[in-house]
Amino acid sequence: MSSSITRTWVLLVGIAAATGVAAQEPAPPEPAPLTAAQSDPRVMGWMQGFPPPPDKRITQPDSVYFSFPRLRWSVCHIRQLLPTIGISRGLGDPVPLRYVGDRELERLGREIDALSFTPLDGRPPMTWEQSLAANYTDGILVFHRDRVVYERYFGCLGDDGKHAAMSMTKSLTGLLAQILVAEGRLDENAKVVDIVPEVARSAYADATVRQVMDMTTGVRYSEDYADPDADIWQYAAAASPLPKGEDYAGPNGYFEYLAQVQPEGANGAAFHYKTVDADMVGWIVSRVSGKSVSELASEQLWRPMGAEQDAYMTVDAIGTPYAGGGLSAGLRDMGRLGLLMLQEGVINGRRLFPAEVVRHIRGGGDPARFGNAYPALVGGSYTSLWWVYPGEHDVIAARGVHGQTIYVDFNAQVVIVRFASFPKAQNTLIDPTSIPAFQALAGYLQAAADR
Amino acid sequence: MSSSITRTWVLLVGIAAATGVAAQEPAPPEPAPLTAAQSDPRVMGWMQGFPPPPDKRITQPDSVYFSFPRLRWSVCHIRQLLPTIGISRGLGDPVPLRYVGDRELERLGREIDALSFTPLDGRPPMTWEQSLAANYTDGILVFHRDRVVYERYFGCLGDDGKHAAMSMTKSLTGLLAQILVAEGRLDENAKVVDIVPEVARSAYADATVRQVMDMTTGVRYSEDYADPDADIWQYAAAASPLPKGEDYAGPNGYFEYLAQVQPEGANGAAFHYKTVDADMVGWIVSRVSGKSVSELASEQLWRPMGAEQDAYMTVDAIGTPYAGGGLSAGLRDMGRLGLLMLQEGVINGRRLFPAEVVRHIRGGGDPARFGNAYPALVGGSYTSLWWVYPGEHDVIAARGVHGQTIYVDFNAQVVIVRFASFPKAQNTLIDPTSIPAFQALAGYLQAAADR
Incomplete structure (x- = not known):
């Protein structure tokens, strides 16, 4: 290497x-x-x-x-x-998002900016507006019920731009898988090898689809950046779409890598966050549907949801979209995904997938297996490549490593979608000024609606 | 190398x-x-x-x-x-093309398919429909006046796909330059060095903007593929967006290459087709407008013309779009460009640029300088990176090397837009079954309109 x-x-x-x-x-x-x-x-x-x-x-x-x-x-x-592959929105008219009236939007903007909250890390209270800068926010969009109540762009992003979703891509892939489960096309209890025979010699062979979707597989996958032999480097080398050196002898592409991963612990024992599992879900989804993740995302989501921009995904050297982290999309289109989750599969009055899909994710995985690697989320879980937050708020989220999120609070009927480019790849530094801010906003909007 | x-x-x-x-x-x-x-x-x-x-x-x-x-x-x-850069259509509704009625479209389709013509190369007469296969057509769209009268997709292309325009990209770049000339923002008589000082030591220094736009520069640029030292290889190496080898010592990107080209003959003496001139026009356009070719194409054309898809361009390693050949776009959006040419700057009832832009191109370059390298086009010319056909038909065209074309016949009020993937990079093999076919179709539509 x-x-x-x-x-x-x-x-x-x-x-x-x-x-x-x-x-x-x-x-x-x-x-x-x-x-x-x-x-x-x-x-x-x-x-x-x-x-x-x-x-x-x-x-x-x-x-x-x-x-x-x-x-x-x-x-x-x-x-x-x-190199990238497109997620087509099709050729029709976009379906505009619904906004509260202009005057209301302006008033809510002022009031939301002034909301105060106390960060989780001991810093003094800050306002919502200050939190946007603290988190290096590039774009943020907030829905209450089905209306946009707040929208801001910063840095490199405008309403017609696209932004790297990073690990939020996993939740897109998980959503597509969960739709296939709900439609009866994918058996979550099947062994992976029965769907993808190529993994017969891989640690994935005996894992169930559900274990992969919940990242409880016992797959060896180290992300120790200080170790030059860490799996992450080999995975990255396999995944690179750029020409490989003549001395390169490793796997070519996501699928070849996945077919040779080794075990390290028992399947189903514990949640361990690893990007490879999301790409394994992508492989399963493609094998079952006969479509790439990007093509299926277009067919099931981007086209019918009235997206206003095409999205795209990075690819490996044989054209496989990066199901674990390759998505770039417009902020409002990520908002449409959030609204689809809040409304359990319905957008613009049209049902795109069964309500059972979202109900499963809200139901969560097993908190006992979740562990305590994520201080702000202890007691929560991870299922179908979505984060399920602990506490009474009934919150699910997609999360990317520089502060990207789709945050859906079913209790408050609030969706917050954020693109960000926080300097460090550490959500543990971002959560302290995000989670209480989101809770304060949800509380404010809920209270305003009750008035 | x-x-x-x-x-x-x-x-x-x-x-x-x-x-x-x-x-x-x-x-x-x-x-x-x-x-x-x-x-x-x-x-x-x-x-x-x-x-x-x-x-x-x-x-x-x-x-x-x-x-x-x-x-x-x-x-x-x-x-x-x-790697590529987008040409955004914006976020609004596409403006649909106007079609003749369904029944008329079907009748015209049958009659056009049956049209017969005699190829220029001695082959026996063939039908229009046979010519589509002979030319490895991937998509073809025909307007009579402002209505679509014929549309077909083959091979890899559908109505929501995008196709490499190859050297048709030059005509997009030339159109943007000609718009700047018509708006008085670009002096076609200026020396290139007065606009782009970086070319002071290059053969472009003393050329005029018009000479570059008409490809009559005396720039050394050999495209002899049998010669490993030919300029084309050095240009390609400079232009590659992929990581360059550690032993690479040549120019990085289009601009560095253009800044070091050597002279070979006098500026203005003769037309000599060379891609570097189109990229030099791209540099001039960007320096004058302050925008990349892709950004300007979005602002001046894709957004206001009601395009139904974003387009994109390949880039070099520092993000410069390939103004000489990098465009990929939808067939109907290339049709919108053709319609803009036919209607001298107007589409959907809106003027996007002065009529003078198209009138200049229709006026043509100097046929005496054009030479006889293109058997089917002798007597024609090349100006503002558009081909001006000889004869009475008042035809201009964008041309790509595998049979791509935007063919605008002002006399017949016909636009033919074709994407193709002919096996060889030789328009001289494609022209014999294209030019007479296009003339037969234009004659048929003109006669049908006169009936």
């Missing part, structure tokens, strides 16, 4: 996979990073001019383009750096 | 640049290629299955993905193979 070419793609896969894992690292003393305002890509001047000056260019490899502060530009321009 | 990585991208640039040049090669005796039906990507089974079987995969390098018959799949999937 000495070649810069086989190393390329490593970090992008790596940090997509690292959600929360870094919680175990002690925070080293280091200079404070640039603030959100200081690191705004327009302020930094990345990629401006023809050509951009050499010190303002953002290029391969990923150690350049996905390091802070460059990553604040790159999250909106993944397709310029890597 | 021994590394497979630095060679990658070579062929795609090469064949985009080769329109018509291969006329000088004698046709070697070789087995007949697969027919259009035999080489249909769906029949070949390319990239089907999860994963596709090894012998059905289409991957880097371009010597694989852009060789026939694989290229018949690749022309619809460039973004899966290379």
Whole structure:
């Protein structure tokens, strides 16, 4: 793994996979990073001019383009750096989101910006508006019931832009799998090998579909970035869509990698967050449906939900979309996904999938297996590649490693969709100024509705 | 240039640049290629299955993905193979094309399919329908006045797909430049160095903008594929968006290449088709407008013309869109461009640019400088990166090297837009079954309108 070419793609896969894992690292003393305002890509001047000056260019490899502060530009321009496959919205008219009236939108905006909450990490109270900068927010959209009540764009993102969803991609893949389960096309109790015979010699062979969807497989997959032999590096090398060096002898693509993973513990014993499981779900979904994840996402979601933009996914060298982290999409279209979850499969008055799909996810996985790797989520669970939050709020979420989220609060009938480019790949640093902010907002909107 | 990585991208640039040049090669005796039906990507089974079987995969390098018959799949999937930049249609509703009534569309379809013409190369007469297969047509759309009268899709293309436009991209770039000229923002008589000082030591320094737009520059640029030192290889290596080998010491990207080209003859003396000139126009356009070609294409064309799909362009390693050949777009959106030319800047009742833009192009360049490299076009000319056909038909065209065209016949008020994936990069093999077919169709539609 000495070649810069086989190393390329490593970090992008790596940090997509690292959600929360870094919680175990002690925070080293280091200079404070640039603030959100200081690191705004327009302020930094990345990629401006023809050509951009050499010190303002953002290029391969990923150690350049996905390091802070460059990553604040790159999250909106993944397709310029890597091959991708489209998720078509089709050719029809987009179905506009419903907004509260202009005056109401303005009033709610002022009141929401002024909401105060106390971060979980001992920092003093801050306002909602301050939290947007604290979390390096690039775009945020809030629904109450089926209406947009709040929408803001920052940094590289505008309403017609697309942003890397990172590990939120897993929840898209999990949703497609759960739809196949609800439709009776995928048996969650089947052994993976009975659906994908290619994994016969892999640790996935004896896992059940449900174990893969809940990430309770006993698959060896280390994400220790300090270890040059860690699996994450081999996975990233296999997944790279760029030409591999002539000395490369490892697996080519997601599927070949998955077919050779080794066991490390028993299937079903415990939740262990690992990107490979999401890609295994992607393989299962494709084998059962006869369609790639990107094609199925278009057919089942992007086309019928009235999306206003095509989305896209990065691919490996044989065209497989990266089901564990490759999605880029518009903020409002991620909002449509959130609304579909809140409304249990219905959008624009049309049912796209059975209510049972969302009810299963809300029901959650087994909290006993979830463990305590995620301080803010202890007591919660992970099922069908969705996070199920602990507590009384009846919240599910998709989460990406730089602060991306689709947060659905069924009690308050609130959906919060956020794209962000937090400097570090550590949701444990983002949760303390996000979870209480989201709870404060949900409480405010619920109370406002009750008035 | 021994590394497979630095060679990658070579062929795609090469064949985009080769329109018509291969006329000088004698046709070697070789087995007949697969027919259009035999080489249909769906029949070949390319990239089907999860994963596709090894012998059905289409991957880097371009010597694989852009060789026939694989290229018949690749022309619809460039973004899966290379980094790209989007041309946004915006977020509004597409403005549907106007069609003749359903019954009329069906009747015209039958009659057009049965039209007979005599190829220019001595082959016996064939029908319009036979010509579609002879030219490996992937999609074709015909307007009479402002109505669609004929539309067909084959091979890899559907109405919601996108196809490589190859050298038709030049005409998009030329149109943007001509708009800037008409708006008084670009002086066609200025020397290039006065707009782009970086070319001070390049053969472009003393050329005028008009000479670059008409490809009459005296720039050294050889496209002899048999010569390993030919400029085309160096250009392709510079343009590749993939990581360059550690031993690579040449220019990085389109702009660095353009800044170091050497002279070979006098500026203004003769038309000589060379892709570098189109990229130089792209640089000029970007410097003057402050926007990339892709951004300007979105702002000036895709958004206001009511496009139904985003388009995209390939990029070099620093994000520069390939103004000489990188566009992929939907067939109907290329039709909207053709309609804009026919209607001299107006579409959907709205003027997008001054009529003078199209009038200049229709006026043509200097036929005396055009030479005889293109047998079917002798007496014609090339101006603003558009082909101006000889004869009484008042025809202009965008042309791509595998049979792609936007053909605008002002006399007959007919626009023909074609995507194709002809096995060889030789329009001289495609013109004989295209030009007389287009003339027969234009005559038929004109006569039908007069009845």
